[in-house]
Amino acid sequence: MSRNYCAPESFGGGSGDLSRISVIVRECNEGVRKMNRTEELISIEKTLEFKSKSVPVISHSRWLLKKGALLQMSGPKSTRTMRSRKLYTPTFLFLFNNLLLVTKPSGERFQVLDSCSRSMLRTEDLEDQGQMLAHAFTLRLLHNQDDREVHYLLKASSMSDKMRWICALTPNRRTRFLSTSAHQPDAPQVQCVQSYSAQEPDELSIEMADILHILEKTGDGWMLGERLHDGERGWFPCRVAEEIVSGELRAQNLRECQRIQQAQGTRARHTHTHTRSHSHTHSHTLSLTHTATGPL
Numbered sequence: 001m002s003r004n005y006c007a008p009e010s011f012g013g014g015s016g017d018l019s020r021i022s023v024i025v026r027e028c029n030e031g032v033r034k035m036n037r038t039e040e041l042i043s044i045e046k047t048l049e050f051k052s053k054s055v056p057v058i059s060h061s062r063w064l065l066k067k068g069a070l071l072q073m074s075g076p077k078s079t080r081t082m083r084s085r086k087l088y089t090p091t092f093l094f095l096f097n098n099l100l101l102v103t104k105p106s107g108e109r110f111q112v113l114d115s116c117s118r119s120m121l122r123t124e125d126l127e128d129q130g131q132m133l134a135h136a137f138t139l140r141l142l143h144n145q146d147d148r149e150v151h152y153l154l155k156a157s158s159m160s161d162k163m164r165w166i167c168a169l170t171p172n173r174r175t176r177f178l179s180t181s182a183h184q185p186d187a188p189q190v191q192c193v194q195s196y197s198a199q200e201p202d203e204l205s206i207e208m209a210d211i212l213h214i215l216e217k218t219g220d221g222w223m224l225g226e227r228l229h230d231g232e233r234g235w236f237p238c239r240v241a242e243e244i245v246s247g248e249l250r251a252q253n254l255r256e257c258q259r260i261q262q263a264q265g266t267r268a269r270h271t272h273t274h275t276r277s278h279s280h281t282h283s284h285t286l287s288l289t290h291t292a293t294g295p296l
Contacts, residue, residue, distance in 0.1 A: 212227050
């Protein structure tokens with residue numbers, strides 16, 4: 001059930017060229033991703049209307065992590081008011097890697113009501129609080145756009161939707177299986193048995209035979225995983241992966257992953273050194289040529 005990795009050494013004498021090609025491919029992919037992210041920010045900004053203080057959205061260091069509709073709950077928490085539809089106000093959140101926008105949807109446009117740095121967000125799961133608070137959680141903005149601490153009581157559409165929002169809003173919280181991204185031999189692992197293409201920004205596209213650590217799991221069929229070979233995180237349906245039960249296989253997967261990462265690191269350093277050496281030799285040659293051909 002473990003993934004059969006192919007170590008870089010098996011590529012023979014051309015592995016140095018392969019490493020350099022891999023670096024170029026990664027840089028090209030990263031360039032395309034940055035361009036797509038910027039286009040997405042521009043598209044989002046065109047739909048925003050700021051109620052008071054305007055917040056610049058477009059930045060080269062910013063990208064969208066998650067967006068979606070929630071219900072904001074307000075008013076006294078009595079049985080009578082809980083049954084009133086007036087208790088629920090449609091709310092739409094735009095969560096970026098360093099910023100949260102709380103908006104009120106109006107057709108295809110969104111009125112920005114509040115904003116906060118992502119590092120100043122805190123969440124609390126309101127599980128076991130009764131049917132009226134099913135899939136609800138508290139979101140605290142410790143320092144919002146008006147320099148105040150505010151609380152929002154939000155209701156998601158499902159258990160998995162709630163957990164995905166909590167994990168996205170407060171990524172450093174302790175998950176069910178792991179408190180950090182450190183790979184531990186006893187941590188649960190799954191292997192992808194059916195390719196899945198991400199449908200939302202917080203989801204992860206996975207391919208057949210990918211091995212992932214499981215960080216969180218919901219009761220309605222979703223997992224938050226971290227892929228071993230590149231550390232990418234995201235949600236995916238439980239149906240596309242199978243648990244790796246054997247502790248020996250889990251440990252073997254970790255060892256193979258660590259060997260490949262070490263080999264890639266060594267080759268990357270070698271490629272960098274070779275490039276610098278070639279550049280220095282080329283410059284020195286040009287200097288000698290210039291001296292030999294210059295005026296007497």
